[in-house]
Amino acid sequence: MKINYKLLFLTTLTLFVSMFLIILNGILKEGTGALPQEANEVRLGTIDLSNELKGIAPDSIINKFPAQAYLNSTNYYSVSEINNDLTYLDSLLKDKYIVREELLGELLTKKLFEKKYPSGREINLDSISIDLQWIEKFNAYSEVDPMPENKIFFKAIYGYWMKELSLKLIEYGKGNNDAKYNFHYRFLSEKFNEKRFNVGDGKDSTVEKVIKYSLESNWAHLFKSSWDQASIIQLIILSSILIITLFCYAITIIYFTKSK
Amino acid sequence: MTKHSLLLIALTFVSKIAFAQYQPNQAEFGIFQFEKEKYGVVKMSNKNNSLKVKYFAFKYNNKTISKRYHEWQLNKNIICFSSAAYMDGPNEKIAKPKGLCIDQGRIINNNLIKGELDGLVMVYPSGKMAVHNLKNGSIQYDKGDGKQSKVDPSNIFQMTRFIEWAKEQEITIFQTHLFYHKNQNLIVQSNGKLAARRFLAVGKDETGELKYYIINAKQRLTLSAAAEKTVRYLRSFENLSSIEYLINLDTGGQDIFSVNDNTGRKTNYPELKGETEINLAVNLIVFSVD
Numbered sequence: 115m116k117i118n119y120k121l122l123f124l125t126t127l128t129l130f131v132s133m134f135l136i137i138l139n140g141i142l143k144e145g146t147g148a149l150p151q152e153a154n155e156v157r158l159g160t161i162d163l164s165n166e167l168k169g170i171a172p173d174s175i176i177n178k179f180p181a182q183a184y185l186n187s188t189n190y191y192s193v194s195e196i197n198n199d200l201t202y203l204d205s206l207l208k209d210k211y212i213v214r215e216e217l218l219g220e221l222l223t224k225k226l227f228e229k230k231y232p233s234g235r236e237i238n239l240d241s242i243s244i245d246l247q248w249i250e251k252f253n254a255y256s257e258v259d260p261m262p263e264n265k266i267f268f269k270a271i272y273g274y275w276m277k278e279l280s281l282k283l284i285e286y287g288k289g290n291n292d293a294k295y296n297f298h299y300r301f302l303s304e305k306f307n308e309k310r311f312n313v314g315d316g317k318d319s320t321v322e323k324v325i326k327y328s329l330e331s332n333w334a335h336l337f338k339s340s341w342d343q344a345s346i347i348q349l350i351i352l353s354s355i356l357i358i359t360l361f362c363y364a365i366t367i368i369y370f371t372k373s374k
Numbered sequence: 375m376t377k378h379s380l381l382l383i384a385l386t387f388v389s390k391i392a393f394a395q396y397q398p399n400q401a402e403f404g405i406f407q408f409e410k411e412k413y414g415v416v417k418m419s420n421k422n423n424s425l426k427v428k429y430f431a432f433k434y435n436n437k438t439i440s441k442r443y444h445e446w447q448l449n450k451n452i453i454c455f456s457s458a459a460y461m462d463g464p465n466e467k468i469a470k471p472k473g474l475c476i477d478q479g480r481i482i483n484n485n486l487i488k489g490e491l492d493g494l495v496m497v498y499p500s501g502k503m504a505v506h507n508l509k510n511g512s513i514q515y516d517k518g519d520g521k522q523s524k525v526d527p528s529n530i531f532q533m534t535r536f537i538e539w540a541k542e543q544e545i546t547i548f549q550t551h552l553f554y555h556k557n558q559n560l561i562v563q564s565n566g567k568l569a570a571r572r573f574l575a576v577g578k579d580e581t582g583e584l585k586y587y588i589i590n591a592k593q594r595l596t597l598s599a600a601a602e603k604t605v606r607y608l609r610s611f612e613n614l615s616s617i618e619y620l621i622n623l624d625t626g627g628q629d630i631f632s633v634n635d636n637t638g639r640k641t642n643y644p645e646l647k648g649e650t651e652i653n654l655a656v657n658l659i660v661f662s663v664d
Contacts, residue, residue, distance in 0.1 A: 215531045223530060270534040277485055312470050312483045314463035323464065338649055342569045342594060 160195065161187035163202050172206050181221055185229055190222055191248065193255045193268070200264065214267045223274040231278070237286040239298045242279050246305060249275040280311040287313070395451040395638040396663045400424060403454075403633050405645045408607050414590035414645030416454050416633055417612075418661055425586060426450075426501030428660045429458065429546045431477035432470055439655040450662045452638070454588060456572060456623045457630040457648065458659040459548040460491070466628060471657045473549030479541045486549070488527065492560065493552030493621045499544050501662075505576075505619040507555040517543075548657065553601040554620035561605070564598045570649075571600035572623040572631060574659070577614035586661065587612070588623070590631060592645055597622065628656050 166180045189195045196218070203213040230245070231237075249272055256268035283302055287293040294300065306313045327336040344352070403416045418425050428446065430439045437445070443455070459471035462483065473491045475482040478499070486508075494506040496515065506513040512524050517539070525536040540547055553561045554575070575587045589604050601620065608614045623631075631648035633641045641647070652658070 215529075219531060266531060266534050266538070269538070270531045273484060273534055273537075274530045280485060307470075310481045310484045312462050312472075312485055314469070314472075326464075334649070343567060 159188055161189055163199055167206070172208075175203075175206060176212065176217060179217060181225065184221060185226055190226060193251050196222070197259075197264070200267070210263045214263055219267065219270065222271050227275065227278050231282060237282050237289075239286070239302060242283060242302055243298075245275065245279055246302070249279070250309075276306070276309060276311040280306045280313050283313050291319070394636045395634065396453060396636050398636070400663045401453045401636075401661075403635075403641065403646060405643060406607075406611065408611055409603060411591065411593050411603075412645055413607065414592070414633075414643060414647075416588040416646070416661075418453055418586040418588075418663075420584045420586060423502070424664045426662050426664065427497050427503040428501065428662070429477070429495075429497045429548060430655070430658045430660070431459075431475050431546065431548060432480075432482045432657070434477070434480070438653070439658050440653045443652065443655070443658055443660065447660070447662075451664070452634050453661045453663065454633040455630070455652070455658050455660040456574075456588060456632075457625070457628040457650070457655060457657060458495075458574075458623050459550050459657050460624050461627040461656045464627060466654050466656050469627070469656050471548050474537075474547055475549070475657075476537070476540050476545060476547040478546050479544035481537070481541065484537075486527065486533065491549040491551060493550045493555075493619070494527075495548050495550065495621065496540075497546040505552065505555065505621055507552055507560070508549075509560070550624075551597065551622035552619065553622070554605060554617045556618065557616050559605070561598050561601050564596055566596045566598070568594035568596060570625050570629070571595055571597065571604075572625050572648075573601065573604050573620055574623055575604065575608055575617060575620045577608060577612075577617040580613055580615055582615075584618070585612075585614070588631075588661075590645060623659070624657075628654060630655050630658065 161180070161183055163184075166183065167175060167178075170178050184190070189199060199218065200213060203217065204210060207213050207217075230241070252268045252272040252275075256265050256272065259265050259268060283299070283306060287299065287303075290296070290299075303313045323339070324336065327333070327339075341349075399419060399421070401416065401418045403414070406413050406415055430442050430446075433439060434442060459473065459475065461469040462472040463469040470483050472487065473483065474486040474494070488508060492508045494508050494513065496504045496506070498504075498516075504516065506515060508527050511528075512526050514522050514524050517523050525532045527533060539545075553559075553573070570593070571591045573587075573589045575589065577585060577587075579585055587608065589607065591600050591603070595603070601622075604620065605617065608617060608620075625631075625648070629648040629650045630652055631646070632652065633646045635641055
């Protein structure tokens with residue numbers, strides 16, 4: 115047999131270039147996925163509410179509360195600091211509901227979350243990790259605080275953040291098909307699942323589902339799912355293949371029967 | 375084996391056949407032809423509050439749902455059971471019910487889903503069941519002692535109080551699609567995938583009696599088309615004067631459905647059974663009578 119060296123060279127070159135491009139793509143993806151950057155944050159130290167609210171009449175506190183300064187401070191970061199602020203505001207307003215739900219509650223849930231996770235910003239797994247460690251303290255604190263209002267206050271803030279962070283993680287998983295093979299994502303998913311803010315175990319692609327059910331020998335489910343999800347055209351094609359196959363078998367059997 | 379144990383087995387067998395698990399006026403089942411399609415239907419009456427609902431959301435003390443169910447049902451008169459809430463992932467070994475879920479006071483999933491699964495189902499330890507519409511700004515629920523309380527699902531502080539109360543009272547909660555609530559049609563037209571469907575409906579008949587229905591449609595329909603057909607069936611075939619609620623029961627990742635006849639034996643009609651065995655259950659809703 116004569117070897118066509120020209121063809122062999124071209125084939126080898128094509129294969130080599132294709133493999134190089136695939137590996138290069140993998141390296142670039144790995145580079146951006148393995149080392150996510152932590153989101154930048156502005157913190158200007160603690161804020162002393164007794165100073166900030168000096169001279170303000172109690173019924174104007176809600177309107178004149180230094181919300182932005184509070185969100186830029188580190189007060190929210192420490193549970194004991196928040197507790198001091200709660201005690202101080204209670205002494206001024208005398209209405210625990212207003213202090214906990216309308217004032218600090220609103221700030222530490224929706225407002226703070228919008229500040230840290232503005233819509234449209236790329237989701238950063240490191241930021242979720244850090245906020246998860248921060249918010250877990252609120253749950254522990256809610257268990258030991260003897261005041262029923264404080265229990266609900268800290269538990270509610272914990273619940274709000276856990277839910278919103280888990281939704282961010284789900285969103286990240288939906289936007290990154292390879293997320294479930296990323297250790298950082300899987301670690302965070304397990305943490306949220308363990309705390310019962312379930313993010314599930316990711317969505318399987320059709321090919322992954324077929325492989326999974328084949329490995330588990332779950333043929334009945336595989337057939338049913340394929341049948342249910344197939345379009346009418348796919349069903350017609352499948353039926354035609356089946357009919358042709360059966361027809362061929364029938365012809366072969368008839369041929370052998372007659373030849374005897 | 376001793377004579378006594380043989381006698382005991384024989385007596386158990388005879389009693390199982392001789393004594394009915396439920397009376398015809400408490401529950402009946404059948405296969406009905408409606409709009410050229412067959413439906414498997416279980417009809418249950420809640421006269422004298424005899425109908426009891428139980429929901430298993432997750433494994434407990436290392437016991438699977440199947441094991442929990444089999445241990446629990448020993449002294450119960452079971453009518454039927456079905457998978458109920460959707461799974462939050464494809465792997466049934468680790469999947470949990472999608473949306474807020476509490477299993478007899480134990481949190482299974484804290485994540486309340488708004489805008490999609492609008493049916494909040496509450497099952498009380500007494501076996502009573504209620505369905506609330508999450509789209510309503512305020513949910514008015516029975517605290518179990520006859521007192522009514524309100525909760526706004528969008529208020530995290532009120533929801534936290536509600537969940538803490540549910541944990542204390544050992545309430546069971548799950549979420550699913552809601553298509554009808556207090557006679558209000560909530561069906562949203564969709565071009566979703568075609569699949570077999572199952573619904574739980576509760577409504578009043580012409581005499582004003584509250585009836586529970588499980589309607590199992592084997593034919594492949596979109597969710598909205600199947601819900602609309604079910605409503606037509608309930609209105610015209612069952613002559614319901616009002617529909618309290620109509621919710622979806624999962625037939626996707628888990629398609630568990632089984633109906634017992636009044637001797638306690640499992641029926642074998644294809645229209646009255648699911649495709650998945652109970653040992654793969656991710657969650658289960660069970661109906662029984664006192």
